[in-house]
Amino acid sequence: MVIESRTEEAFGAPGIEPRWTNGAKEGVGTAYAASARIWFTLWNGVLTEVYYPTIDLPQIRDLQLLFSDGKSFCHEEKRDFVNRIERLEPGLGYRLINTHHSNSYRIVKEVITDPHLACVLMNCRIEGDPAIVENLNIYALCAPHLNGGGADNTAMVREVAGKTILCAMKKGGELTDSQAWLALGCNVPFGKTGVGFVGASDGWTDLHDDYKFDCTFTKASHGNVALTGEILAPYERGVREFTITLAFGSGKHSADTTLLQSLSTPYAHHRDRFFTQWQRPQRHIIGDLSSQSGDGGKLLRSSYNVLLAHEDKRFPGALIASMSIPWGEAKNDEDTGGYHLVWPRDMVNSATGLLAAGQSETASRALIYLAASQFPDGSFAQNFWIDGKPYWLGLQLDEVAFPLLLARKLQEIAALKGFDPMPLVTRAARFLVINGPVTGQERWEEASGLSPSTLAAVIAGLLSASGFLREMDDEKSAQFLDDYADWLEGNLDRWCATEEGELLEGEPRHYVRINPLGLGSELPENPPCDEEYELTSQEPGTDKVRRAREVFDGGFLELVRYGIRRPDDPLVRSSVKVLDAVLLADTPRGACFWRYNGDGYGQRDDGNPYHSHWGVGRPWPLLGGERGHYEVALGWDHGGNPDRWIWSLEGFASSAGLLPEQIWDLPDLPAKHLETGRSTGAARPLAWAHAEYIKLLRSKRDGRIFDTVNEASARYVEGRIEPRRDLLMWGPKFPSRAISQNCTLRVIRGEKFIVLWALDGWKTRHESESISTPIGVHYYDLPAPKVGEKLEWTFRVGDNWEGRNFEIIGKE
Structure with missing residues (x-):
């Protein structure tokens, strides 16, 4: 255009609406x-x-x-x-x-x-x-x-x-x-x-x-x-x-x-x-990890550097999920977060990925940062800015548990230095006990209920806390956490596995994505089946309602990762068959998995970005890494081979060595920058995916999953410690309707209490004082009623009675 004369102020203010750029960074x-x-x-x-x-x-x-x-x-x-x-x-x-x-x-x-x-x-x-x-x-x-x-x-x-x-x-x-x-x-x-x-x-x-x-x-x-x-x-x-x-x-x-x-x-x-x-940092990488790869260590070195680069320099230890804004070209200034935020789940995975590579300095800083970011009640924001300011406030129990895994890992290798994470450990463990086992959101941040992947992290986290506390000579709290974890583990399959699945012929019993429940709901007596919930990110006008037994994801593999289930457990085996039949995406560049059937978080079929809260879910490379870890657990002697999944991750990486959050699984759309088996417009790199790759190489090298929690494996896989099976945990946020007559009811609160209870319709009343633990959890064990009869009770906290009665019915 021709401008008659140079003027100071440009015309056309304020300009078009601003947008960011594509999230698939090269x-x-x-x-x-x-x-x-x-x-x-x-x-x-x-x-x-x-x-x-x-x-x-x-x-x-x-x-x-x-x-x-x-x-x-x-x-x-x-x-x-x-x-x-x-x-x-x-x-x-x-x-x-x-x-x-x-x-x-x-x-x-x-x-x-x-x-x-x-x-x-x-x-x-x-x-x-x-x-x-x-x-x-x-x-x-x-x-x-x-x-x-x-x-x-x-x-x-x-x-x-x-x-x-x-x-x-x-x-x-x-x-x-x-x-x-x-x-x-x-x-x-x-x-x-x-x-x-x-x-x-x-x-x-x-x-x-x-x-x-x-x-x-x-x-x-x-x-x-x-x-x-x-x-x-x-x-x-x-x-x-x-x-x-x-x-x-x-x-x-x-x-x-x-x-x-x-x-x-x-x-x-x-x-x-x-x-x-x-x-300088390259000298920390374990020398023979490259030999476990299929590309001579190229993606290993890139992954290691990418994880290091995602740590902030003003707030040491703060590791963000990704230097990207997924589908940024469709987002304006109102979407301020992108993925350049701290998620405790992603952050701990990044830190343990560096640990797996042989570098502990960043992980130590990460634990200190998490301790400074923890809420007084022991929980964490769903995600937050690096100065600790919350962005989203959803309750995800796995994000409370993950720092416990990191603390125990660092304790085991004597890398805590002069930092004492005891307050972090006790507060997080207390929060999980009082507020679980129903999570407000599972790891995909969409649904509340009983989630296999969330429960895996919680059980592993509590047992990690138990191991940590036992080394600190707090046997009383450690034993309490062991008992609580055993109760969760003993109910896992009943809460999270359907017996009426129809996703794969001949496999009616398998884990589900989630058993939908609201916070504070009564815990279920029966396996998930026809309980309904809505899927998010669905196209307007489509049916969003699904039954629990109809929706499946691979989160159950976390039970194997942490040592809570054997890889050859029949329920795990059948669930792996469903996983491979329902969610496997095989592309010329490799294989990985969709998050769950019916997922809507992803690039639309026409190549347009996810926006206006709907799209079409796409496969995630990191989930192939989870499948590879299962192969490691299965072992070479039993047909386990992680190489396919290692090579797939390498195939999905960009030429500069970045791993995407999601890949495009349809034919190429050059005009939309979409190539089969390459990144969609979602996040690239995803730090979690890079950490998963490094940990898979380390796990293959060791012949054992790097993330395995020794305390869990000893109880549930190796049989060296007998889990306790005679307790039913009860709290105001996780009530139960019935109890087996051969069990003891353990009532739990976050403060000292007096429990007034009766087994005969209040004819004979008993008043008992709670037992305190050093971690701030208080409990009392009550006898179970006979079959068909009721145990009733109420609480006094300080000078105040609860103002309501509670009851539980005896069953065989």
């Missing part, structure tokens, strides 16, 4: 040094979300190159080029080779960060047909989304120390009250520069209009803005080479000085120091 990176508080992502050949000064705060949408001859074309790097990417060993730097569709020229680009400063470095070489390369007009185009949002950004062109730079700033936002500044510069001069509002006066819109850059405004205030700078790189020895530098700061001066300091050092020096840093 690269993620950071310097290994803690001083470099910056992380970058790559997709489709260009720089996408950059996080600063913490790993949960994105600051840009993307930064790419545009090319024009000024008269007949404008080429956009992410749309008009075929891209190829490779990770540069030994760290998380990348080389991108983007070749124009005409094959007449290409961009060879390396992306790293400054080894110590909050600055991304992008070294670019333009090479190809001299007649084209020499005459190209090259532009850098950056879309700031400062402080986690594309709205209310202000952009400007400034001169600092004789150098023209492009800047953006924002005060506060949805995620922070702080101010953020961005400064974009280059080691060669800028020619024309301009800032504008996206969709109206930005460089992309301008260049695509008439192939000329006329929108050279110097300021664009409070909107969705873009920065454009013409790069005057000379043509020398057949190429045009330059380094773009993107710096951040908490103020104008800090961004300016960071930019200029980084530009003052040649790119080659930055590169050498960047990769020298990344050589």
Whole structure:
């Protein structure tokens, strides 16, 4: 477009509604040094979300190159080029080779960060047909989304120390009250520069209009803005080479000085120091793990680095789920979380993945971070920002249990250092006892009830806490937790396995995804069957209601993982058959599994993103890793072989070694960037998947599942300890209707109490004082009534009576 004269303020405010980028990143990176508080992502050949000064705060949408001859074309790097990417060993730097569709020229680009400063470095070489390369007009185009949002950004062109730079700033936002500044510069001069509002006066819109850059405004205030700078790189020895530098700061001066300091050092020096840093952590990887892989350790090394990179540097120990915003292209500023949040489940898996590789430092920091993030009642938020502020508040009992697994692992290998996790352990164990076994959400964060995977984590967590406390000479609490875990384990199959399944002919008895129950519901007497619940993420107008016996997932495999069930247990065996028949997805790149039949969380069949709360569930590679762990437990002597699942994970990895959350299982849709067996637009990388891969290699090497809880295996698999079977646990949040006459009723509360009880309709009353444990759980054991008779009781807490009676009926 033609602008009559250069004016200061751009037109078209506030610009179009901002969006993020595709969640399937092709690269993620950071310097290994803690001083470099910056992380970058790559997709489709260009720089996408950059996080600063913490790993949960994105600051840009993307930064790419545009090319024009000024008269007949404008080429956009992410749309008009075929891209190829490779990770540069030994760290998380990348080389991108983007070749124009005409094959007449290409961009060879390396992306790293400054080894110590909050600055991304992008070294670019333009090479190809001299007649084209020499005459190209090259532009850098950056879309700031400062402080986690594309709205209310202000952009400007400034001169600092004789150098023209492009800047953006924002005060506060949805995620922070702080101010953020961005400064974009280059080691060669800028020619024309301009800032504008996206969709109206930005460089992309301008260049695509008439192939000329006329929108050279110097300021664009409070909107969705873009920065454009013409790069005057000379043509020398057949190429045009330059380094773009993107710096951040908490103020104008800090961004300016960071930019200029980084530009003052040649790119080659930055590169050498960047990769020298990344050589240091490689020495921790257990040497022979690579020999367990099918790719010579390539994905192992990438997975290890990816897990390290997902730790924040201002809040040590905080490990996020992914540096991505799933289906970000369909999400605006209202969706602030993405996956750049802490989930205790994902975080502990990441930490134990690093432990499996031989590195304990991060896991130790993670435990300390979790202890500082724990609520006073012992629970955790469903997920939270790295400063501990909750994002979602769903109750997931497995997320309360997972830190117990980590604490016990670190205790076993003497890696707790000077930190005492006793408060974390006792509070989490107390919460699980008082508030279980019904979870508000299972691991897929959608349904409440009795879940095999959640109960597996809870039992394993309680026994881990028991082992921890026993080593700390608290035998009383340890024995109480053993008893409670035995009660859960003894009821697992009745609560979680249907006897009337119809998913696979000849296998009516198998585990279900969940036995639907609300919090505080009476625990069931019969196996799950026709109890109904609604599936989430379903297409509007479709039937969402399913019966418990109709919906299946592979969460039962966690029972084998932790040593709660033998791999050759008949119920496990039959459930594996159902798993392979109902949920297995076999692709040319490998095999993995859907989460459950009827899942709606995934890319739609037409290739459009999951949005408006519905889609179509897709297979998850990490679930193939879980299946591989089952093969390890089964053992070579009994036909177990995890190699298929190891090779599948390697097949699903991107060329730069990133594992996706979900893969596309339909024919290729190139226009939607979807290839069979490759990532959908959901999260890539998923740290949990990388951890699962490392643990699978370690488990294969050891001939035993790395995550096995010794205390569980001793009781339920090896038979070295006899589980207790004569107790029925009862609490206000988990009442039962009936009790076998050969059992004892253990009533449990979180505070001291007096129990008034009777077996004969209150004719003979007994008053008993609760027994206290050091972990803050209080209980009393009551005799079971005879068959058909009732035991009745009520409580007094302090000076106050409960105000209601409770009862339970005796049964055979």
